[in-house]
Amino acid sequence: MRLFSGLFSADMAIDLGTANTLVYIRGKGIVLNEPSVVAYHVKDGVKTVLAVGEDAKLMLGRTPGSIEAIRPMREGVIADFDVAEEMIKHFIRKVHRRTSLSKPKIIVCVPHGATPVEKRAIRQSVLSAGARRAGLIAEPIAAAIGAGMPITDPTGNMVVDIGGGTTEVAVLSLGDIVYARSVRVGGDRMDEGIISYLRRQHNLLIGEATAERIKTSIGTARMPDDGRGQALMIRGRDLLNGVPKETEITQAQVAEALAEPVQQICEAVMIALEATPPDLAADIVDRGVMLTGGGALLGDLDLALREQTGLAITVADEPLRCVAIGTGKALEFENQLRHVIDYDS
Ligand SMILES: Nc1ncnc2c1ncn2[C@@H]1O[C@H](COP(=O)(O)OP(=O)(O)OP(=O)(O)O)[C@@H](O)[C@H]1O
Ligand SMILES: [Mg+2]
Structure with missing residues (x-):
């Protein structure tokens, strides 16, 4: 068996995220985890791919005129079709054995709120990237499976997936979605919140990469108890005189900068609770x-x-990998989970 295994296709599950793309191979687990970014070299109007993933992300915000770094996914769906396809192809090629005789079957997760047109675009790009068959799974279901929730039980389970582009709040029972709501608030909005706060309050211009670094190192959703918290030295451009400037930012300031997106996430959870049938809502309280x-x-x-909600909150073990693990499990246990995968055929 072993000798021949390389000849057969490796079926895959892909979490095509606004910020990160992860690829899971049946029987192997997650084999790729890279930022959803493609960098092009542009010369005389002709574009050639320069870098994809990690290397391309390093170029974001730092490109000369001849190089363009693009994030093809926005708010959970494809914003730039050609670039997305290029990226998917690149990642599949990177993990797929060239010796394989047959094309792989690929399952991709899509936001619950994706329109039929957006779903078709994702399916198409996976097929033209070399898939034999493309199945779709709703992201909240994948997230819940990946977090180990008992989604097939007759009880209410609430999962809140906060990605780069969207936050999806869903209530699941008996293996399906009872209620789901997608709000276009996520990590990107948090970064923007930090950028505009520093511009307004400190006349300091910083880029997205710096904003993300501030968020992941000292970001907080709550005012620190001492009213200040930790501090971080950051660099940017002084908007008054245009020269580089270094300044200190505290956790209290970051909490203020993030207040709006955090509030929107809390509200989405409250709205979901209100819309959930009473018995399932009682399960969620439990x-x-x-x-x-x-x-x-x-x-x-x-x-x-x-x-804000009065509910017990658990952060999943590996929040950045949950959706990919859940999509992968749907592939591994396809017979039991067939109803959650949409093959459109
Ligand atoms: N320690 C951290 N604190 C806050 N945010 C973080 C942290 N680590 C990563 N993030 C943010 O998480 C986001 C990426 O999450 P994830 O990979 O789940 O998104 P995605 O699946 O690509 O997006 P989407 O599901 O919206 O399409 C980024 O905005 C990143 O900055
Ligand atoms: Mg995601």
Whole structure:
């Protein structure tokens, strides 16, 4: 068997995220985890791919005129079709054995709120990237499976997936979605919040990469108890005289900068609770809420959500990998989970 295994296709599950793309191979687990970024070299109007993933992300915001670094996914769906396809192809090629005789079957997760047109675009780009068959799975279901929630039980389970582009709040029972709501608030909005706060309050211009670094190192959803918290030295451009400037930013300031997106996430959870049938809502009060996605790592977000909703909040074990693990499990246990995968055929 072993001798021949390389000849057969490796079926895959892909979490095509706004911020990160992960690829899971059946029987192997996650084999690739890279930023969803493509960098092009542009000469005389002709574009050639320069870098994809990690290397391309390093170029974001730092490119000369001849290089363009693009994030093809926005708010969970494809914003730039050609670039997305290029990226998917690149990642598949990177993990797929060239010796394989047959094309792989690929399952991709899509936001619950994706329109039929957006779903078709994702399916198409996976097929033209070399898939034999393309199945779609709703991201909240994948997130819940990946977080180990008992989604096939007849009880209400609430999962909140906070990604780069969107936050999806879903209530699941008996293996399907009872209620789901997608709000276009996630890590990107948090970064923008930090950028505009520094511009307004400090006349300091910083780029997206710096904003993300501030968020992941000292970001917090809640005012620190001492009213200040930790501090971080940051560099940017002084908007008054145009020269580089260094300044200190505290956790209290970051909490203020993030207040709006955090509030919107809390509200989405409250609205979901109100719309959930009473018996399922009672289950959620009993069992609490599971947070997944990179945004779940924001400091004290669980506390802020608990204070505002009164619910017990759990952050999943590996929030950045949950959706990919869940999509992978759907592939591994396809017979039991067939109804959650949409093959459109
Ligand atoms: N420690 C951290 N604190 C706060 N945010 C974080 C942390 N680590 C990562 N993030 C953020 O998580 C986001 C990426 O999360 P994730 O990979 O789940 O998103 P995605 O799946 O690509 O996006 P989407 O699901 O919206 O398409 C980024 O915005 C990143 O800055
Ligand atoms: Mg995601």
